[in-house]
Amino acid sequence: MGKIATLALLLMLAVPAPAAAVARVVVPPGNSEADQYFQTVPTATGPRTPDPSKDARDAVRDGALSAGTERALRQRGPAGLALATAVAQTAGPRGGGASGRPARQAAVARIPGDPGMGTLFPLLLALTAAAALAFFAARRRGLVSR
Amino acid sequence: MRRAAALLALVALALALVVPAAAATPRGIRMGLAEPAFGSPDPGLRGEWLARARGAGAELALLGVNWSAVAPSAPPAGFDAADPADPAYDWAALDGAVVDAVAQGLAPVLNVQSAPAWAEGPGRPSAAEAPPGTWMPQPAALGSFARALAARYSGGFADPADPGAGPLPRVRYFQVWAEQNLSVHLNPLWQGRRLVAPRHYRAMLNAAYAGVHAAQPGARVIVGGLAPYGDAVAGGSRVPPVWFWRSLLCLRGARLKPARCPEPARFDIAAHNPIDVWGPRRGAVNSADVSVPDIGRLARIVRRAVATKRVLPARRKPFWATELWWDSNPPDPHGVPLRRHARFLAESVFELWRQGAGAYVWWYLRDQAPGAAGYAATQQSGLLYHDGAPKPAYRAFQFPFVARRERGRLLLWGRAPAPGAVVVERRTPGGWVRLARVEVGRARVFLLRLDAAGPLRARARQGKDSSVPATVPAGKGGPQ
Secondary structure, X not given: OHHHHHHHHHHHHHOOHHHHOOEEEEOOXXXXXXXXXXXXXXXXXXXXXXXXXXXXXXXXXXXXXXXXXXXXHHOXXXXXXXXXXXXXXXXXXXXXXXXXXXXXXXXXXXXXXXXXXXXXXHHHHHHHHHHHHXXXXXXXXXXXXX | OHHHHHHHHHHHHHHHHHHHHHHOOOOOOEEEXXXXXXXXXXXXXXXXXXXXXXXXXXXXXXXEEEHHHHOOOOOOOOOOOOOOOOOOOOOHHHHHHHHHHHHOOOEEEEEXXXXXXXHXXXXXXXXXXXXXXXXXXXXXXXXHHHHHHHHHOEOOOEOOOOHHHOEOOEOOEEEEOOOOOEOOOOEOOEEOOEEOHHHHHHHHHHHHHHHHXXXXXXXXXXXXXXXXXXXXXXXXXXXXXXXXXXXXXOEEOOOOEEOOOOOOEEOOEEEEOOOOOOOOOOOOOOOXXXXXXXXXXXXXXXXXXXXXXXXXXXXXXOEEEEEEXXXXXXXXXXXXXXXXXXXXXXXXXXXXXXXXXXXXEEEOOEOOOOEOOEHHHOOOOOOEOOOOOEOHHHHHHHOOEXXXXXXXXXXXXXXXXXXXXXXXXXXXXXXXXXXXXXXXOOOOEEEEEEOOOOOEEEEEEEOOEEOOOEEEOOOOOOOO
């Protein structure tokens, strides 16, 4: 059973790895030399472009972090800021909370032209599950030794 | 004796009263502009836009020095690269720009870039891999050119081609390269996984420093401002500025451990180009990148280098921001709206000032005309539209003013067009009413902290000049 868990874990870790290697790109607004002055941030969620509009900047406030938590994180320096930004930019849409403010789309957008993983991701998940089941069945039949 | 003692006591008392007041005077920040028209071969065009720069309140004019255009394409026999009078040099356009800038009361900052082909290093790859002028510019050749440049603009050089015109004006500031952490400006950045550009740039910088100071001991050599963002991977085409600075100054790792450094970097003024992705109040996400609020990352490295003599002369280095800009909409549909454009300018001046910057250079004075590809390939960051009409950013450059709430108090900062009285006003339904009055000195900068609750719209006024109004929402910081 330990091997199955290890195998499944390894597969799960392997699946997002290509996405993690891709940089997220942030470009200055209207920048004519955007290929020089953009900000890249490694992310595990694939290639994303945060929207530099006010909505994106407010996403931290309206996202998963409370204002106090966000402030505390920012006071921790660059690492804290990076974490606060990452949370804001990967948080999904949220319903109106105690503040009664409407839900706001998370501040992420795909890089134009980037298709993402599309149907590949569920396919990989299904293959992973099938492999784990096959391994488990084979071991019960004694085809795989401990 | 008793009278002398009484006199001394009086003097001491007077000093005690005066010194705190002097110490409380805010530092100044010099405002500068870069503009392609400053280097135009057309004297009329050049003069017109230099005059407009002065009118905008600029004190510095950043003039590009294209080494490969001034120097001969192939050095003729007997060419003396360190001699400003060598006939193979073509200084005509630069002479005109320097003379006209000084005539307008602007202090030129000469930014040297782009090596002639004969001054590039061996093993040059194709131009696609390393743009012309960027491949291992040879330090000795750069040092000779820097010496000729500083001698020509030492204030005592009469051009033999036009001896009746008197000596050319003096230039005090020389900047060595720009954005040398990008492969579009310097190559190679990496050899395999080894970062090599900072070491080569150190040799370039030191040669230029020696050349400039040999010709003009009182001149100031400025490090080329680095681009703000890099790729945090070995072999990338952009080196993160913190990595570049650490390597340039022989400091290792996040703790800045001094490394062996046989030839420490030599410069007088540190510089950076904190061109921003978002607004000027939001720092870079990567800790090795340096945006407007992150100057402390560089200042820490430079301070450590001074303390460990990894930079010479080992004394405090002033810091300049030598390139900032945002494109505006209109005219560029992808630019920021005009009011935000102006606000970003004022906010970035303040953010850099409060981090110790001594100079701020905005690119450009005037929008460039749209190219064949529309606005994407040209810059619309001007204080003026292409036709010369002012944008709100023009006023923000002349009279930057910031109002925000910090720690429960109202912070008001500004840089007035001239020394004298400044009135800060608050908008009410009945019009503008006085909120505060302050006397600014030669630095022209004021910083006030007031107790004023609630939302606020404020502006600063000096005579007929008034700033772009700033809005402070209730209960939180200023606009972003």
